[in-house]
Amino acid sequence: xxxxxxxxxxIKKIAAFAATECYGVVGLAPKTIYNRILRVxxxxxxxxxxxxxxxxxxxLIISLFVILQSGINVLEVSNTIxxxxxxxxxxxxxxxxxDVNVIIKGxxxxx
Amino acid sequence: MKYxxxxxxxxxxxxxxxxxxxxxxEVNKLNVFPVPDGDTGTNMYLTLKTAIESIDKANPKxxxxxxxxxxxxxxxxxxxxxxxxxxxxxxxxxxxIDNVEKIDVKFFSMALQNATKIAYQxxxxxxxxxxxxxVRSMAQAxxxxxxxEDFIEFLSYIVEEAKRTLEKTPQMxxxxxxxxxxxxxxxxxxxxxxxxxKSLKGETISEVKEKVYDETIKAESLEFxxxxxxxxxxxxxxxxxxxxxxxQFGDSIVVATANDLTKIHIHSxxxxxxxxxxxxxxxxxxxxxxxxxLQTEEFAQKTMExxxxxxxxxxxxxxxxxxxxxxxxxxxxxxVEEVIEGGQTMNPSMxxxxxxxxxxxxxxxxxxxxxxxxxxxxxxxKKYSNRKRVEIVPTKNPAQTIPIILxxxxxxxxxxxxxxxxxxxxxxxxxxVTYSVRNTTINGLDIKENDFIGLFxxxxxxxxxxxxxTFLSLLxxxxxxxxxxxxxxIYYGKDVKKEDGEAxxxxxxxxxxxxxxxxxxxxxxxxxxxxxxx
Numbered sequence: 058x059x060x061x062x063x064x065x066x067x068i069k070k071i072a073a074f075a076a077t078e079c080y081g082v083v084g085l086a087p088k089t090i091y092n093r094i095l096r097v098x099x100x101x102x103x104x105x106x107x108x109x110x111x112x113x114x115x116x117l118i119i120s121l122f123v124i125l126q127s128g129i130n131v132l133e134v135s136n137t138i139x140x141x142x143x144x145x146x147x148x149x150x151x152x153x154x155x156d157v158n159v160i161i162k163g164x165x166x167x168x
Numbered sequence: 169m170k171y172x173x174x175x176x177x178x179x180x181x182x183x184x185x186x187x188x189x190x191x192x193x194e195v196n197k198l199n200v201f202p203v204p205d206g207d208t209g210t211n212m213y214l215t216l217k218t219a220i221e222s223i224d225k226a227n228p229k230x231x232x233x234x235x236x237x238x239x240x241x242x243x244x245x246x247x248x249x250x251x252x253x254x255x256x257x258x259x260x261x262x263x264x265i266d267n268v269e270k271i272d273v274k275f276f277s278m279a280l281q282n283a284t285k286i287a288y289q290x291x292x293x294x295x296x297x298x299x300x301x302x303v304r305s306m307a308q309a310x311x312x313x314x315x316x317e318d319f320i321e322f323l324s325y326i327v328e329e330a331k332r333t334l335e336k337t338p339q340m341x342x343x344x345x346x347x348x349x350x351x352x353x354x355x356x357x358x359x360x361x362x363x364x365x366k367s368l369k370g371e372t373i374s375e376v377k378e379k380v381y382d383e384t385i386k387a388e389s390l391e392f393x394x395x396x397x398x399x400x401x402x403x404x405x406x407x408x409x410x411x412x413x414x415x416q417f418g419d420s421i422v423v424a425t426a427n428d429l430t431k432i433h434i435h436s437x438x439x440x441x442x443x444x445x446x447x448x449x450x451x452x453x454x455x456x457x458x459x460x461x462l463q464t465e466e467f468a469q470k471t472m473e474x475x476x477x478x479x480x481x482x483x484x485x486x487x488x489x490x491x492x493x494x495x496x497x498x499x500x501x502x503x504v505e506e507v508i509e510g511g512q513t514m515n516p517s518m519x520x521x522x523x524x525x526x527x528x529x530x531x532x533x534x535x536x537x538x539x540x541x542x543x544x545x546x547x548x549x550k551k552y553s554n555r556k557r558v559e560i561v562p563t564k565n566p567a568q569t570i571p572i573i574l575x576x577x578x579x580x581x582x583x584x585x586x587x588x589x590x591x592x593x594x595x596x597x598x599x600x601v602t603y604s605v606r607n608t609t610i611n612g613l614d615i616k617e618n619d620f621i622g623l624f625x626x627x628x629x630x631x632x633x634x635x636x637x638t639f640l641s642l643l644x645x646x647x648x649x650x651x652x653x654x655x656x657x658i659y660y661g662k663d664v665k666k667e668d669g670e671a672x673x674x675x676x677x678x679x680x681x682x683x684x685x686x687x688x689x690x691x692x693x694x695x696x697x698x699x700x701x702x
Contacts, residue, residue, distance in 0.1 A: 058606060077292045080253050084292065126290035128259060130246040137249045 063150055065111065069104035072119045072157075075145035077103070081134035084124040086162035097124055097165075116154040119146065124163045135159040169319040169368070171270040174231050176368065178223065181238070183367020184360040185220050186374065188213045191359045198352035208352035211248035215255060216360070218245020231269060235262030250353040253287060253299050257357075260286030273322050277310035280326075297341030299353030305333035306361070323365045330358050392418045392435035395458045396442055402430045402450040410449070417442050429453065435460070482578050482585070484559075485528035488536040488569055489516060489546075492662060492691030495566045502573045504536075505529065515541050521549040525556055532557045532582055534589070538566045561589045564626070565598045566690070567659055567700035572596075597649065597701040599624050599642055599656075601635045602694055620696070624649075635664060635696035636672040643676065650701065653683050658699040659690030669697070 076082055084097035085106030098106050108120040119142065125134055139157045146155045172180070188195075188209070195209025219241030228234040239262050242255035260283035268275065284307040287300055294300050309329035316322040334354050338345040367373055396418075402410070407423045410432070414421050418436030425431075430450075436442055439457045446452055486504045490496050491514070496507045506524035510516035521542075525533045533556050537546040543562050550558040559582075563569045572589045580588075600623040604615045610628050615621060622630040622642030629645050632638030639658075643650065656676075660669040666689070673685045690698060 078295060079291075080249055081290050082292065083290065126256075128243070128256075129290055130243055130252055130255065133246050133248065133252050137252070141249075 063152075065109045066104055068109050068117065068119070068146065068150065069107040071146055071149055072107050072109070072121060072142050073103035075142045076107075076121050076123060076138055079134065079138045079141050081126050081129045082123050082138065083126050083165045086122045086124050088120070088122045088160075112154075115152060116156075117146070117152055118156045118158065119143075120158040120160060122160050122162045124165055125161055127164045127166050131161060131164075135161070170317060171272040172276070172319060173270055174228070174234050177231070177234065177271065179367050180364035181216070181223075182220060183365075183371075183373050184363040185213070185216045187363020187366060188216060188356065188359050190373070191356075195352050195356045195359065198349045198355055207248060208250045209356055211251040212254055212353070212356040212360070214247050215242050215245045215251035218242065219258070231265050231271070232267065235265050238262060250299060250356060253290075253353065254357070254360075256287045256290055257283045257299075257303055260284070273310075273316060273319060274314060276319075276322070277307070277314050280307040280310045283307070295341065297337040297339075297344060297354075298351050299357050301337065301340065302330050302333055302351070302354035302357050306330050306357075320365065320369060323361065323368070327358060327361050327365055330354075330361065334358060392420075392437050393459055393461045394436055394439045395460050396432075396434050396436055396439040397456045398432040398443070398446055398452055399454040400430050400432065400446050400450055400452045401428055402446075403428075405449050413445065414442065417445070482576055483530065484532035484534050484582050484585070485530040486534050486536065486573065487521070487524045487528065488566070489521075489538045489542055490566045491693060492566075494659065494662075494689035494691035496691075498570060498688065498690075499566075499573075502570065504573070510539070510542065515539070515545065518545045518548040518552070521546055522552055525549060525553050525558055528556070532559065534586070535560050536563045536566075536569045536572075538563050538569055540564045559586050561586070561593070563593060565600075565698060565700070566692070567598055567657065567698045568593060568596050570657065571655075571700055571702055595702070597625055597646075597653075599639070599646075599697070599699040599701060600695050601639045601642065601697040603696075604631075636668055639672060639697050639699075640675060640679075643680070650680065650683065653680075653701050655684050655686065655702045656680075656699050657686045657688060658697055659688050659692065661696050661698075662691045662693060664696050 073085060077085065085103055087098060087102075087105050088108055106122045108122075110118040110120075112118060121138065121142065123138065125131060138159050142157045143155045146152065169176075192209030192213045195212070196207060198208070219238050222237050222241035223234065226233075226237045228237050239255070239259045242251075242258045246252045246255040261279045263286065264275075264279050264282045265271070271279070280303070284304045287303055288294055291300075306326050306329070309326045310322070312329070313322050313325040316325065334350050337351040337354055338349070341351065344351055363373060402425075407425060407430070411421055411423050414423075414432070414434055417438055418434050420433065420435040422433040423430060432446065434442055443452065443455060481503055485506075487506045487508065488499050488504045489508045489510045490499055491510060499507050505528045508516045508520055508524050510520070521535065525535065535546045535549070535558060537543045537560065543560065546560045550560055561569075561572065563572070572592050575588065575592060576585050601620060602623070604617055604619045604621050606617050608615050613628065613631055615628070615631055620632045620635050620638040621628050622632070622638045624642060624646050630638055630641045632641055658669065658673065660666070669687050673687050676685055692698065
């Protein structure tokens with residue numbers, strides 16, 4: 058009847074927006090090693106803070122490079138990111154297995 | 169009370185903890201966002217509990233120390249999203265407290281504002297209609313009530329305002345509206361404040377004991393039979409007076425007013441008296457009375473009926489895959505111990521089949537895959553099952569299975585039954601009517617999408633405009649093969665009306681005079697008719 062293709066870029070966008078809606082996430086950071094200076098990505102660059110590995114049609118591994126608020130339980134926030142991003146991606150794309158890795162690139166100070 | 173000391177603050181938080189403990193199941197049920205896992209109440213309760221426990225251990229002397237330890241407690245104990253947000257709120261709250269011994273109204277308001285600020289800081293895109301909205305409305309309310317001198321009055325105002333905001337959360341957040349609930353985190357925060365307020369007033373809130381879940385519900389006699397809910401206009405008649413007066417009629421009384429409308433909830437044996445009482449005070453808009461006694465009896469009956477275990481009457485157990493409730497019922501009545509849900513579009517996994525095999529009572533299990541796609545999975549399951557002997561009867565259709573099971577003889581050996589079953593597969597012809605999912609040309613037939621097609625032993629032979637017409641022409645096409653047929657059992661699918669099927673069988677009986685037709689509900693999707701021909 059027809060096929061549906063979802064690009065990596067689209068998945069990255071979905072994951073990035075879901076992550077930034079999580080409480081405790083103050084931004085995404087660039088994943089590349091060339092960007093040595095830690096900076097918060099702008100809205101239009103969000104997808105460079107996400108890595109997507111497509112294992113097969115039903116399996117995805119998403120890695121998120123995030124910056125969290127200081128003075129917050131990092132472990133709990135990370136768990137929330139994992140469950141929320143995985144839920145949103147599964148829901149919107151219908152892909153069955155979505156694994157999410159969270160890499161904390163930095164902590165943002167209070168001031 | 170004009171200000172709070174360390175001791176008062178401690179009383180407040182302990183009250184919060186206990187109240188939240190009582191209400192946590194209620195809060196859990198509200199949880200829909202973002203992941204429907206239903207643990208907001210528990211998370212908030214445990215977060216607060218860790219904080220109180222660390223206070224118990226450290227026994228702080230002044231407010232600053234108390235704040236520091238409490239913040240650490242919530243930070244470490246913060247569980248889940250709501251726990252983390254709560255820890256930020258608490259942190260913001262205590263941040264401003266420095267070298268003071270008493271918290272007055274103004275100071276409390278300042279602390280709440282800072283709590284809001286800190287809580288909002290940790291998120292880029294704050295979603296409105298969540299706990300964040302509630303804490304903001306509390307800070308707002310605290311500013312409005314800053315001229316109140318009495319702390320309890322001040323706190324009551326804040327709680328009332330927050331409740332009003334909470335009622336609006338479904339309008340702010342579509343997921344809440346869809347689920348028909350208010351925000352769970354926000355509700356938790358309000359219970360936290362409400363509990364604190366109650367304990368400041370001097371009410372004792374009992375500690376919760378861990379509840380044992382999955383209690384069996386019995387039909388017990390209730391003290392009050394009728395669950396009564398009234399919506400009424402009471403013209404500003406004081407709520408607490410009504411509440412007091414209602415106590416004579418029953419328990420579980422809730423009186424809540426929004427705008428002019430008051431909602432009254434009571435469990436009572438005399439709802440007529442309640443209505444008479446309310447009519448005396450104002451006007452009733454809506455009334456609903458339900459008999460809880462009957463409800464619990466019904467519920468208990470339902471739960472009691474549930475466990476029914478089928479035990480095979482043969483030396484072996486039978487596992488069959490089927491789609492459609494009709495087939496499922498037929499199989500169960502035939503003594504199939506485990507019916508696995510599955511079929512054309514939804515193939516059960518090897519694990520599903522294996523699980524079903526393991527559940528069976530006998531040492532030998534016959535598996536009927538009932539679909540060519542599932543035969544493979546069934547064979548895999550056979551390999552992995554080491555506790556039971558598994559035999560596959562490679563049926564391609566549930567309609568095939570039924571005559572086979574009917575022909576099993578419990579006095580014969582397992583081997584005998586098995587070989588007979590495998591022999592029978594070849595002798596039973598299958599006729600099916602379904603629809604085409606795409607345009608194609610096959611066997612000289614030009615088939616359009618959504619045309620009805622008739623299959624005989626998996627070959628597409630006819631097409632038609634109605635399922636019934638297709639089935640009729642299908643049987644006529646294969647007339648020669650039906651010469652030896654005695655029985656044709658037709659299973660109609662869930663998209664077929666029984667009357668249509670009956671009309672078709674009538675016509676069929678006229679054409680095929682020597683054949684006995686039988687029409688049974690199969691409830692299968694996609695296939696309008698499946699028939700087994702013996």
